[in-house]
Amino acid sequence: MQDNNKRALNKRYVERDRDWHPPAYAPGYKTSVARSPSQALVSLWNPTASELMGPDFRKLRMGPHDNDLLLNHRDAEKPGLPVGERIIMFGRVLDQFGKPVPHTLVEMWQANAGGRYRHKKDAYLAPLDPNFGGVGRCLTDEDGWYRFRTIKPGPYPWGNGINTWRPAHIHVSVMGPAISTRLITQMYFEGDPLIPLCPIVQTLNDQEAVETMTARLDMARSRPMDSLAYRFDIVVRGELQTYFENQ
Known part of the structure:
Protein backbone atom coordinates (compact mmCIF):
# COMPACT_ATOMS: atom_id res chain seq x y z
CA MET A 1 0.00 0.00 0.00
CA GLN A 2 2.86 2.37 0.80
CA ASP A 3 4.35 1.81 -2.66
CA ASN A 4 0.98 2.63 -4.24
CA ASN A 5 0.80 5.82 -2.21
CA LYS A 6 4.25 6.87 -3.35
CA ARG A 7 3.41 6.22 -7.01
CA ALA A 8 0.19 8.18 -6.65
CA LEU A 9 1.90 11.16 -5.04
CA ASN A 10 4.45 11.24 -7.85
CA LYS A 11 1.70 11.83 -10.45
CA ARG A 12 0.99 15.35 -11.63
CA TYR A 13 -1.82 16.53 -13.84
CA VAL A 14 -1.33 18.76 -16.85
CA GLU A 15 -2.88 22.14 -16.07
CA ARG A 16 -6.06 22.97 -17.96
CA ASP A 17 -6.05 25.71 -20.55
CA ARG A 18 -8.64 28.12 -19.12
CA ASP A 19 -8.82 29.99 -22.42
CA TRP A 20 -9.91 26.77 -24.14
CA HIS A 21 -12.54 25.79 -21.60
CA PRO A 22 -15.59 28.08 -21.42
CA PRO A 23 -16.15 30.56 -18.59
CA ALA A 24 -18.25 29.35 -15.66
CA TYR A 25 -20.37 32.48 -16.01
CA ALA A 26 -21.93 32.59 -19.49
CA PRO A 27 -25.18 34.65 -19.56
CA GLY A 28 -26.24 33.20 -22.92
CA TYR A 29 -26.47 29.83 -21.15
CA LYS A 30 -28.90 30.99 -18.48
CA THR A 31 -28.42 28.16 -16.00
CA SER A 32 -24.76 29.11 -15.60
CA VAL A 33 -25.70 32.49 -14.12
CA ALA A 49 -2.97 10.10 -2.40
CA SER A 50 -6.73 9.68 -1.86
CA GLU A 51 -7.41 12.01 -4.80
CA LEU A 52 -5.01 10.16 -7.09
CA MET A 53 -6.05 6.57 -6.36
CA GLY A 54 -9.14 4.43 -6.96
CA PRO A 55 -11.87 3.47 -6.61
CA ASP A 56 -11.23 -0.01 -8.03
CA PHE A 57 -14.24 -1.21 -10.06
CA ARG A 58 -12.81 -4.56 -11.18
CA LYS A 59 -15.04 -6.52 -8.79
CA LEU A 60 -18.18 -4.50 -9.49
CA ARG A 61 -20.92 -6.92 -10.54
CA MET A 62 -22.71 -5.94 -13.74
CA GLY A 63 -26.07 -7.17 -14.96
CA PRO A 64 -26.23 -9.03 -18.29
CA HIS A 65 -27.89 -6.09 -20.05
CA ASP A 66 -26.48 -3.11 -18.15
CA ASN A 67 -24.88 -1.75 -21.33
CA ASP A 68 -27.75 -2.75 -23.63
CA LEU A 69 -30.54 -0.18 -23.47
CA LEU A 70 -32.57 -2.16 -26.01
CA LEU A 71 -33.07 -4.89 -23.40
CA ASN A 72 -32.52 -3.49 -19.90
CA HIS A 73 -35.95 -1.87 -19.49
CA ARG A 74 -38.37 -4.12 -21.34
CA ASP A 75 -42.03 -3.93 -20.30
CA ALA A 76 -42.70 -7.08 -18.30
CA GLU A 77 -46.38 -7.20 -19.32
CA LYS A 78 -45.93 -6.27 -22.98
CA PRO A 79 -42.25 -6.91 -23.78
CA GLY A 80 -40.95 -5.36 -26.95
CA LEU A 81 -38.06 -3.34 -28.34
CA PRO A 82 -37.71 0.43 -27.97
CA VAL A 83 -38.90 2.72 -30.76
CA GLY A 84 -36.20 4.59 -32.68
CA GLU A 85 -32.96 4.36 -34.62
CA ARG A 86 -30.79 1.59 -33.19
CA ILE A 87 -27.16 2.60 -32.65
CA ILE A 88 -23.93 1.35 -31.11
CA MET A 89 -22.02 3.85 -28.99
CA PHE A 90 -18.40 2.90 -28.34
CA GLY A 91 -14.94 4.31 -27.78
CA ARG A 92 -11.92 4.40 -25.49
CA VAL A 93 -11.29 6.10 -22.17
CA LEU A 94 -7.78 7.59 -22.18
CA ASP A 95 -5.70 9.52 -19.67
CA GLN A 96 -3.98 12.84 -20.26
CA PHE A 97 -1.02 11.13 -21.95
CA GLY A 98 -3.09 9.00 -24.34
CA LYS A 99 -2.82 5.79 -22.31
CA PRO A 100 -5.95 3.61 -21.96
CA VAL A 101 -7.79 3.57 -18.62
CA PRO A 102 -8.85 -0.05 -17.94
CA HIS A 103 -11.61 -1.28 -15.60
CA THR A 104 -13.17 2.14 -15.03
CA LEU A 105 -16.89 2.78 -14.72
CA VAL A 106 -18.69 4.46 -17.62
CA GLU A 107 -22.32 5.48 -17.04
CA MET A 108 -24.71 7.09 -19.53
CA TRP A 109 -28.25 8.48 -19.62
CA GLN A 110 -30.35 9.95 -22.40
CA ALA A 111 -33.76 10.92 -23.73
CA ASN A 112 -35.75 8.50 -25.85
CA ALA A 113 -36.26 8.75 -29.61
CA GLY A 114 -38.95 11.41 -29.06
CA GLY A 115 -36.67 13.60 -26.94
CA ARG A 116 -38.17 12.77 -23.54
CA TYR A 117 -36.38 11.56 -20.41
CA ARG A 118 -37.83 9.00 -18.04
CA HIS A 119 -37.89 11.53 -15.21
CA LYS A 120 -40.83 12.84 -13.20
CA LYS A 121 -39.88 16.46 -13.90
CA ASP A 122 -39.68 16.05 -17.68
CA ALA A 123 -42.98 17.50 -18.93
CA TYR A 124 -42.18 17.47 -22.65
CA LEU A 125 -45.21 16.36 -24.67
CA ALA A 126 -43.37 13.48 -26.39
CA PRO A 127 -44.59 10.10 -25.05
CA LEU A 128 -42.56 7.79 -22.86
CA ASP A 129 -41.45 4.49 -24.36
CA PRO A 130 -42.49 1.59 -22.08
CA ASN A 131 -39.50 -0.45 -23.31
CA PHE A 132 -36.83 2.22 -22.87
CA GLY A 133 -35.32 3.36 -19.58
CA GLY A 134 -32.57 5.56 -20.96
CA VAL A 135 -29.73 4.57 -18.60
CA GLY A 136 -26.78 2.19 -18.87
CA ARG A 137 -23.36 1.39 -17.47
CA CYS A 138 -20.30 -0.72 -18.23
CA LEU A 139 -16.64 -1.17 -17.35
CA THR A 140 -13.83 -0.49 -19.79
CA ASP A 141 -11.73 -3.50 -20.82
CA GLU A 142 -7.96 -3.93 -20.55
CA ASP A 143 -7.40 -1.49 -23.42
CA GLY A 144 -9.86 1.15 -22.22
CA TRP A 145 -12.71 0.26 -24.62
CA TYR A 146 -16.39 0.64 -23.67
CA ARG A 147 -19.57 -0.16 -25.62
CA PHE A 148 -23.32 0.49 -25.40
CA ARG A 149 -26.24 -0.53 -27.57
CA THR A 150 -29.06 2.00 -27.52
CA ILE A 151 -31.47 4.24 -29.46
CA LYS A 152 -30.44 7.55 -30.96
CA PRO A 153 -32.04 10.21 -28.74
CA GLY A 154 -34.28 12.89 -30.18
CA PRO A 155 -33.77 16.66 -29.79
CA TYR A 156 -36.06 18.54 -27.44
CA PRO A 157 -37.00 22.14 -26.58
CA TRP A 158 -35.82 23.76 -23.36
CA GLY A 159 -36.49 27.00 -21.53
CA ASN A 160 -33.25 28.83 -22.28
CA GLY A 161 -35.00 30.86 -25.02
CA ILE A 162 -38.26 31.24 -26.89
CA ASN A 163 -37.43 28.55 -29.45
CA THR A 164 -34.27 26.88 -28.13
CA TRP A 165 -33.64 23.19 -28.81
CA ARG A 166 -31.03 20.82 -27.45
CA PRO A 167 -29.24 18.78 -30.12
CA ALA A 168 -29.52 15.01 -29.87
CA HIS A 169 -27.07 14.03 -27.15
CA ILE A 170 -26.12 11.36 -24.62
CA HIS A 171 -24.85 12.25 -21.14
CA VAL A 172 -21.75 10.36 -20.02
CA SER A 173 -20.09 9.99 -16.62
CA VAL A 174 -16.68 8.34 -16.45
CA MET A 175 -14.60 7.94 -13.33
CA GLY A 176 -11.15 7.57 -14.89
CA PRO A 177 -8.22 6.34 -12.78
CA ALA A 178 -9.18 8.31 -9.64
CA ILE A 179 -11.86 10.38 -7.90
CA SER A 180 -10.25 13.64 -9.04
CA THR A 181 -10.47 12.60 -12.70
CA ARG A 182 -14.24 11.99 -12.77
CA LEU A 183 -15.77 13.60 -15.83
CA ILE A 184 -19.40 14.29 -16.72
CA THR A 185 -19.88 15.35 -20.31
CA GLN A 186 -22.26 14.87 -23.22
CA MET A 187 -21.88 13.31 -26.62
CA TYR A 188 -23.32 14.92 -29.76
CA PHE A 189 -23.65 13.36 -33.21
CA GLU A 190 -21.65 14.66 -36.15
CA GLY A 191 -23.62 16.56 -38.76
CA ASP A 192 -26.42 17.66 -36.42
CA PRO A 193 -27.45 21.19 -37.52
CA LEU A 194 -28.63 22.02 -33.98
CA ILE A 195 -25.11 21.77 -32.49
CA PRO A 196 -23.92 25.29 -33.45
CA LEU A 197 -27.29 26.76 -32.41
CA CYS A 198 -27.12 25.39 -28.85
CA PRO A 199 -26.39 28.02 -26.14
CA ILE A 200 -24.33 25.47 -24.21
CA VAL A 201 -22.11 24.79 -27.22
CA GLN A 202 -21.86 28.52 -27.91
CA THR A 203 -20.02 29.03 -24.60
CA LEU A 204 -17.00 27.44 -26.28
CA ASN A 205 -14.63 29.70 -28.17
CA ASP A 206 -12.73 26.91 -29.88
CA GLN A 207 -14.27 24.57 -32.46
CA GLU A 208 -11.74 21.92 -31.45
CA ALA A 209 -13.38 21.80 -28.02
CA VAL A 210 -16.73 21.14 -29.67
CA GLU A 211 -15.13 18.31 -31.65
CA THR A 212 -14.14 16.55 -28.40
CA MET A 213 -17.86 16.19 -27.65
CA THR A 214 -18.87 15.01 -31.12
CA ALA A 215 -19.19 11.30 -31.93
CA ARG A 216 -18.11 10.13 -35.38
CA LEU A 217 -20.01 7.71 -37.58
CA ASP A 218 -18.00 4.48 -37.92
CA MET A 219 -19.40 2.29 -40.67
CA ALA A 220 -16.78 -0.40 -40.00
CA ARG A 221 -18.26 -1.01 -36.54
CA SER A 222 -21.88 -0.77 -37.71
CA ARG A 223 -24.02 -3.91 -37.90
CA PRO A 224 -25.54 -4.37 -41.39
CA MET A 225 -29.33 -4.27 -41.44
CA ASP A 226 -29.32 -3.54 -37.69
CA SER A 227 -27.39 -0.62 -36.15
CA LEU A 228 -25.15 2.29 -37.08
CA ALA A 229 -22.09 2.82 -34.87
CA TYR A 230 -20.70 6.06 -33.41
CA ARG A 231 -17.25 6.34 -31.85
CA PHE A 232 -16.72 8.66 -28.89
CA ASP A 233 -13.29 8.65 -27.21
CA ILE A 234 -13.00 10.32 -23.81
CA VAL A 235 -9.92 11.95 -22.26
CA VAL A 236 -10.39 12.23 -18.52
CA ARG A 237 -7.73 14.70 -17.37
CA GLY A 238 -5.23 17.28 -18.56
CA GLU A 239 -4.92 19.67 -21.47
CA LEU A 240 -6.55 17.21 -23.92
CA GLN A 241 -9.55 16.57 -21.66
CA THR A 242 -12.98 16.18 -23.19
CA TYR A 243 -14.92 19.37 -22.50
CA PHE A 244 -17.09 19.47 -19.37
CA GLU A 245 -19.60 22.32 -19.32
CA ASN A 246 -19.05 23.45 -15.71
CA GLN A 247 -15.24 23.63 -15.74
Missing part, protein backbone atom coordinates in the same frame (compact mmCIF):
# COMPACT_ATOMS: atom_id res chain seq x y z
CA ALA A 34 -27.07 30.97 -10.91
CA ARG A 35 -24.59 28.12 -10.56
CA SER A 36 -21.32 29.79 -11.51
CA PRO A 37 -18.92 29.88 -8.53
CA SER A 38 -18.70 33.08 -6.52
CA GLN A 39 -15.36 32.15 -4.95
CA ALA A 40 -11.97 31.17 -6.33
CA LEU A 41 -11.56 27.59 -7.56
CA VAL A 42 -9.65 25.10 -5.41
CA SER A 43 -6.38 23.98 -6.97
CA LEU A 44 -5.43 20.30 -7.26
CA TRP A 45 -1.82 21.11 -8.07
CA ASN A 46 -0.66 19.16 -4.99
CA PRO A 47 -3.28 16.40 -4.74
CA THR A 48 -3.26 13.86 -1.94
Whole structure:
Protein backbone atom coordinates (compact mmCIF):
# COMPACT_ATOMS: atom_id res chain seq x y z
CA MET A 1 0.00 0.00 0.00
CA GLN A 2 2.86 2.37 0.80
CA ASP A 3 4.35 1.81 -2.66
CA ASN A 4 0.98 2.63 -4.24
CA ASN A 5 0.80 5.82 -2.21
CA LYS A 6 4.25 6.87 -3.35
CA ARG A 7 3.41 6.22 -7.01
CA ALA A 8 0.19 8.18 -6.65
CA LEU A 9 1.90 11.16 -5.04
CA ASN A 10 4.45 11.24 -7.85
CA LYS A 11 1.70 11.83 -10.45
CA ARG A 12 0.99 15.35 -11.63
CA TYR A 13 -1.82 16.53 -13.84
CA VAL A 14 -1.33 18.76 -16.85
CA GLU A 15 -2.88 22.14 -16.07
CA ARG A 16 -6.06 22.97 -17.96
CA ASP A 17 -6.05 25.71 -20.55
CA ARG A 18 -8.64 28.12 -19.12
CA ASP A 19 -8.82 29.99 -22.42
CA TRP A 20 -9.91 26.77 -24.14
CA HIS A 21 -12.54 25.79 -21.60
CA PRO A 22 -15.59 28.08 -21.42
CA PRO A 23 -16.15 30.56 -18.59
CA ALA A 24 -18.25 29.35 -15.66
CA TYR A 25 -20.37 32.48 -16.01
CA ALA A 26 -21.93 32.59 -19.49
CA PRO A 27 -25.18 34.65 -19.56
CA GLY A 28 -26.24 33.20 -22.92
CA TYR A 29 -26.47 29.83 -21.15
CA LYS A 30 -28.90 30.99 -18.48
CA THR A 31 -28.42 28.16 -16.00
CA SER A 32 -24.76 29.11 -15.60
CA VAL A 33 -25.70 32.49 -14.12
CA ALA A 34 -27.07 30.97 -10.91
CA ARG A 35 -24.59 28.12 -10.56
CA SER A 36 -21.32 29.79 -11.51
CA PRO A 37 -18.92 29.88 -8.53
CA SER A 38 -18.70 33.08 -6.52
CA GLN A 39 -15.36 32.15 -4.95
CA ALA A 40 -11.97 31.17 -6.33
CA LEU A 41 -11.56 27.59 -7.56
CA VAL A 42 -9.65 25.10 -5.41
CA SER A 43 -6.38 23.98 -6.97
CA LEU A 44 -5.43 20.30 -7.26
CA TRP A 45 -1.82 21.11 -8.07
CA ASN A 46 -0.66 19.16 -4.99
CA PRO A 47 -3.28 16.40 -4.74
CA THR A 48 -3.26 13.86 -1.94
CA ALA A 49 -2.97 10.10 -2.40
CA SER A 50 -6.73 9.68 -1.86
CA GLU A 51 -7.41 12.01 -4.80
CA LEU A 52 -5.01 10.16 -7.09
CA MET A 53 -6.05 6.57 -6.36
CA GLY A 54 -9.14 4.43 -6.96
CA PRO A 55 -11.87 3.47 -6.61
CA ASP A 56 -11.23 -0.01 -8.03
CA PHE A 57 -14.24 -1.21 -10.06
CA ARG A 58 -12.81 -4.56 -11.18
CA LYS A 59 -15.04 -6.52 -8.79
CA LEU A 60 -18.18 -4.50 -9.49
CA ARG A 61 -20.92 -6.92 -10.54
CA MET A 62 -22.71 -5.94 -13.74
CA GLY A 63 -26.07 -7.17 -14.96
CA PRO A 64 -26.23 -9.03 -18.29
CA HIS A 65 -27.89 -6.09 -20.05
CA ASP A 66 -26.48 -3.11 -18.15
CA ASN A 67 -24.88 -1.75 -21.33
CA ASP A 68 -27.75 -2.75 -23.63
CA LEU A 69 -30.54 -0.18 -23.47
CA LEU A 70 -32.57 -2.16 -26.01
CA LEU A 71 -33.07 -4.89 -23.40
CA ASN A 72 -32.52 -3.49 -19.90
CA HIS A 73 -35.95 -1.87 -19.49
CA ARG A 74 -38.37 -4.12 -21.34
CA ASP A 75 -42.03 -3.93 -20.30
CA ALA A 76 -42.70 -7.08 -18.30
CA GLU A 77 -46.38 -7.20 -19.32
CA LYS A 78 -45.93 -6.27 -22.98
CA PRO A 79 -42.25 -6.91 -23.78
CA GLY A 80 -40.95 -5.36 -26.95
CA LEU A 81 -38.06 -3.34 -28.34
CA PRO A 82 -37.71 0.43 -27.97
CA VAL A 83 -38.90 2.72 -30.76
CA GLY A 84 -36.20 4.59 -32.68
CA GLU A 85 -32.96 4.36 -34.62
CA ARG A 86 -30.79 1.59 -33.19
CA ILE A 87 -27.16 2.60 -32.65
CA ILE A 88 -23.93 1.35 -31.11
CA MET A 89 -22.02 3.85 -28.99
CA PHE A 90 -18.40 2.90 -28.34
CA GLY A 91 -14.94 4.31 -27.78
CA ARG A 92 -11.92 4.40 -25.49
CA VAL A 93 -11.29 6.10 -22.17
CA LEU A 94 -7.78 7.59 -22.18
CA ASP A 95 -5.70 9.52 -19.67
CA GLN A 96 -3.98 12.84 -20.26
CA PHE A 97 -1.02 11.13 -21.95
CA GLY A 98 -3.09 9.00 -24.34
CA LYS A 99 -2.82 5.79 -22.31
CA PRO A 100 -5.95 3.61 -21.96
CA VAL A 101 -7.79 3.57 -18.62
CA PRO A 102 -8.85 -0.05 -17.94
CA HIS A 103 -11.61 -1.28 -15.60
CA THR A 104 -13.17 2.14 -15.03
CA LEU A 105 -16.89 2.78 -14.72
CA VAL A 106 -18.69 4.46 -17.62
CA GLU A 107 -22.32 5.48 -17.04
CA MET A 108 -24.71 7.09 -19.53
CA TRP A 109 -28.25 8.48 -19.62
CA GLN A 110 -30.35 9.95 -22.40
CA ALA A 111 -33.76 10.92 -23.73
CA ASN A 112 -35.75 8.50 -25.85
CA ALA A 113 -36.26 8.75 -29.61
CA GLY A 114 -38.95 11.41 -29.06
CA GLY A 115 -36.67 13.60 -26.94
CA ARG A 116 -38.17 12.77 -23.54
CA TYR A 117 -36.38 11.56 -20.41
CA ARG A 118 -37.83 9.00 -18.04
CA HIS A 119 -37.89 11.53 -15.21
CA LYS A 120 -40.83 12.84 -13.20
CA LYS A 121 -39.88 16.46 -13.90
CA ASP A 122 -39.68 16.05 -17.68
CA ALA A 123 -42.98 17.50 -18.93
CA TYR A 124 -42.18 17.47 -22.65
CA LEU A 125 -45.21 16.36 -24.67
CA ALA A 126 -43.37 13.48 -26.39
CA PRO A 127 -44.59 10.10 -25.05
CA LEU A 128 -42.56 7.79 -22.86
CA ASP A 129 -41.45 4.49 -24.36
CA PRO A 130 -42.49 1.59 -22.08
CA ASN A 131 -39.50 -0.45 -23.31
CA PHE A 132 -36.83 2.22 -22.87
CA GLY A 133 -35.32 3.36 -19.58
CA GLY A 134 -32.57 5.56 -20.96
CA VAL A 135 -29.73 4.57 -18.60
CA GLY A 136 -26.78 2.19 -18.87
CA ARG A 137 -23.36 1.39 -17.47
CA CYS A 138 -20.30 -0.72 -18.23
CA LEU A 139 -16.64 -1.17 -17.35
CA THR A 140 -13.83 -0.49 -19.79
CA ASP A 141 -11.73 -3.50 -20.82
CA GLU A 142 -7.96 -3.93 -20.55
CA ASP A 143 -7.40 -1.49 -23.42
CA GLY A 144 -9.86 1.15 -22.22
CA TRP A 145 -12.71 0.26 -24.62
CA TYR A 146 -16.39 0.64 -23.67
CA ARG A 147 -19.57 -0.16 -25.62
CA PHE A 148 -23.32 0.49 -25.40
CA ARG A 149 -26.24 -0.53 -27.57
CA THR A 150 -29.06 2.00 -27.52
CA ILE A 151 -31.47 4.24 -29.46
CA LYS A 152 -30.44 7.55 -30.96
CA PRO A 153 -32.04 10.21 -28.74
CA GLY A 154 -34.28 12.89 -30.18
CA PRO A 155 -33.77 16.66 -29.79
CA TYR A 156 -36.06 18.54 -27.44
CA PRO A 157 -37.00 22.14 -26.58
CA TRP A 158 -35.82 23.76 -23.36
CA GLY A 159 -36.49 27.00 -21.53
CA ASN A 160 -33.25 28.83 -22.28
CA GLY A 161 -35.00 30.86 -25.02
CA ILE A 162 -38.26 31.24 -26.89
CA ASN A 163 -37.43 28.55 -29.45
CA THR A 164 -34.27 26.88 -28.13
CA TRP A 165 -33.64 23.19 -28.81
CA ARG A 166 -31.03 20.82 -27.45
CA PRO A 167 -29.24 18.78 -30.12
CA ALA A 168 -29.52 15.01 -29.87
CA HIS A 169 -27.07 14.03 -27.15
CA ILE A 170 -26.12 11.36 -24.62
CA HIS A 171 -24.85 12.25 -21.14
CA VAL A 172 -21.75 10.36 -20.02
CA SER A 173 -20.09 9.99 -16.62
CA VAL A 174 -16.68 8.34 -16.45
CA MET A 175 -14.60 7.94 -13.33
CA GLY A 176 -11.15 7.57 -14.89
CA PRO A 177 -8.22 6.34 -12.78
CA ALA A 178 -9.18 8.31 -9.64
CA ILE A 179 -11.86 10.38 -7.90
CA SER A 180 -10.25 13.64 -9.04
CA THR A 181 -10.47 12.60 -12.70
CA ARG A 182 -14.24 11.99 -12.77
CA LEU A 183 -15.77 13.60 -15.83
CA ILE A 184 -19.40 14.29 -16.72
CA THR A 185 -19.88 15.35 -20.31
CA GLN A 186 -22.26 14.87 -23.22
CA MET A 187 -21.88 13.31 -26.62
CA TYR A 188 -23.32 14.92 -29.76
CA PHE A 189 -23.65 13.36 -33.21
CA GLU A 190 -21.65 14.66 -36.15
CA GLY A 191 -23.62 16.56 -38.76
CA ASP A 192 -26.42 17.66 -36.42
CA PRO A 193 -27.45 21.19 -37.52
CA LEU A 194 -28.63 22.02 -33.98
CA ILE A 195 -25.11 21.77 -32.49
CA PRO A 196 -23.92 25.29 -33.45
CA LEU A 197 -27.29 26.76 -32.41
CA CYS A 198 -27.12 25.39 -28.85
CA PRO A 199 -26.39 28.02 -26.14
CA ILE A 200 -24.33 25.47 -24.21
CA VAL A 201 -22.11 24.79 -27.22
CA GLN A 202 -21.86 28.52 -27.91
CA THR A 203 -20.02 29.03 -24.60
CA LEU A 204 -17.00 27.44 -26.28
CA ASN A 205 -14.63 29.70 -28.17
CA ASP A 206 -12.73 26.91 -29.88
CA GLN A 207 -14.27 24.57 -32.46
CA GLU A 208 -11.74 21.92 -31.45
CA ALA A 209 -13.38 21.80 -28.02
CA VAL A 210 -16.73 21.14 -29.67
CA GLU A 211 -15.13 18.31 -31.65
CA THR A 212 -14.14 16.55 -28.40
CA MET A 213 -17.86 16.19 -27.65
CA THR A 214 -18.87 15.01 -31.12
CA ALA A 215 -19.19 11.30 -31.93
CA ARG A 216 -18.11 10.13 -35.38
CA LEU A 217 -20.01 7.71 -37.58
CA ASP A 218 -18.00 4.48 -37.92
CA MET A 219 -19.40 2.29 -40.67
CA ALA A 220 -16.78 -0.40 -40.00
CA ARG A 221 -18.26 -1.01 -36.54
CA SER A 222 -21.88 -0.77 -37.71
CA ARG A 223 -24.02 -3.91 -37.90
CA PRO A 224 -25.54 -4.37 -41.39
CA MET A 225 -29.33 -4.27 -41.44
CA ASP A 226 -29.32 -3.54 -37.69
CA SER A 227 -27.39 -0.62 -36.15
CA LEU A 228 -25.15 2.29 -37.08
CA ALA A 229 -22.09 2.82 -34.87
CA TYR A 230 -20.70 6.06 -33.41
CA ARG A 231 -17.25 6.34 -31.85
CA PHE A 232 -16.72 8.66 -28.89
CA ASP A 233 -13.29 8.65 -27.21
CA ILE A 234 -13.00 10.32 -23.81
CA VAL A 235 -9.92 11.95 -22.26
CA VAL A 236 -10.39 12.23 -18.52
CA ARG A 237 -7.73 14.70 -17.37
CA GLY A 238 -5.23 17.28 -18.56
CA GLU A 239 -4.92 19.67 -21.47
CA LEU A 240 -6.55 17.21 -23.92
CA GLN A 241 -9.55 16.57 -21.66
CA THR A 242 -12.98 16.18 -23.19
CA TYR A 243 -14.92 19.37 -22.50
CA PHE A 244 -17.09 19.47 -19.37
CA GLU A 245 -19.60 22.32 -19.32
CA ASN A 246 -19.05 23.45 -15.71
CA GLN A 247 -15.24 23.63 -15.74
